[in-house]
Amino acid sequence: MIWLKFKNWLEERYDFAELKKLAKSKLVPRHRYDFLYYTGGITLFLFILQFITGMVLAFYYIPHVDYAYESIIDIVTKINLGWFFRSFHHWGAQLCIVFVFIHLFGTLLVKSYRKPREFIWVSGFILLVISIFFGLSGYLMLWDERAFAAVRVATGGAGNLPVVGWFIKIFLRGGTEVTGDTLIRFYAFHVSILPVLSLLLIGLHVLLVQYHGMSVPVSVENKQKTGEPFFPNVFYKDMMIWLVVLGVVVTLAVLLPPEIGIKADPLAPPPEGIKPEWYFLFMLETLKLFPGTIYGFNGETIAIICVTIGIIFFFLIPFLDRKSNRGQKSRLFTIIAVIYLIYFLTMTLIGFFS
């Protein structure tokens, strides 16, 4: 009874019937590639899981150079279920990056970025950069040998950019070297700056998707079946997939807890065969292709400039792909997308197995 009264009280104030109608009238297109619609939802779900597990981990983590490593050891050995939530946050992060990339390349291949959805691409691209920076900053929290070397290389690499490089490097490191100041800075990025930015951008991203509706690939525009109502059909499918994803993360977290290396020592050499996280491997392998000096110029600087140009071109694809903006098939950009995908996959695999 009290529930009914409360419901009436609310309905007198807010028009829920209208909302319900809206949810039911929203149709999701059905065609050969409609499975790609779920990749964005999965990414969103994984972000939510990261937010929740990150919040509880922040109760115990100490962002100080003398205690950071020890506090993680405490989390996994002394705190109730600490091992589980640390492992969960680790695997959630890995899958987050995996699905960000799947969502990205899916979007690229079916050209959902085309007019009028350029800003969805832009916001998604910034979210990709944020995700990677989330990963790097989260990784440094461990303050073990590998994290220390990885952050030194990554921030040093940014330092190779002409003109602004030095500035970015000092800003990220909080000094000229990677020290305890870098740890605090990365902690601030990881728990306050990046979460706020990503929440805003995810909000904008999802809002824009609602505003423009789901994109339908040019090739199947004439072969669509009638759309499926978002509520309850697609909504329930989303929930089922999310449940499976949750199961996968929990299974990985329980069966494959991540290891913690030896505590970082700024005066010790990194261990043999050290590798960064897998999503940096393509970058590392690209850098290896360049010799130390090219016609008297620093090879690193040239390598970093080439990678930067490649990334900027990738970012600008929606504005360069004129054909699909006119609603025509654009073979050239399909080929470019496939080249990017193959390059990313092969370089990551080479890095992984070398």
Next chain:
Amino acid sequence: MKLKYSLITRRQFLNTLFGGSLIAFFSGTLFSLFKFAFPTLDKEPDFVVLDKNEFAAIPPNSTKVFAWGSVLGLFLKRADGTVAAYKGVCTHMECNIAYRPEEQKFYCACHQGWFNDQGINIEGPPPKPLEHFEILEKGEKIIIARKGAKVDLAKV
């Protein structure tokens, strides 16, 4: 409204004034925020003072670690007994290097770079030789100094 000899209207003038003050306000705010976020920098040391007994006595063909500010310094005694001091940071991507006595070379594990015992880059990606320090002695102390830095031995 526009006066007869005026280049702009009164509205344009007021808009510029208002817009300009907004821009001034926000750029000042952002600048000070950014200035605060940008760290004040520690200077790299001109020299460090080490204990001679600890360092001069190491066996030939080995290194001993010292702190060069917040980064790694390596004191090397070569196989022929001569000594040298290097910054132990690879010139490629700033990883710490380690001495391999069996090869008499320095090795960087991050991207497989090699330097010989003179600090010269001989293999792999490093673009430059290691930074080489000068070694001065005074009584029971060794002073490791940056090349060209003025060290007042009387004050050490």
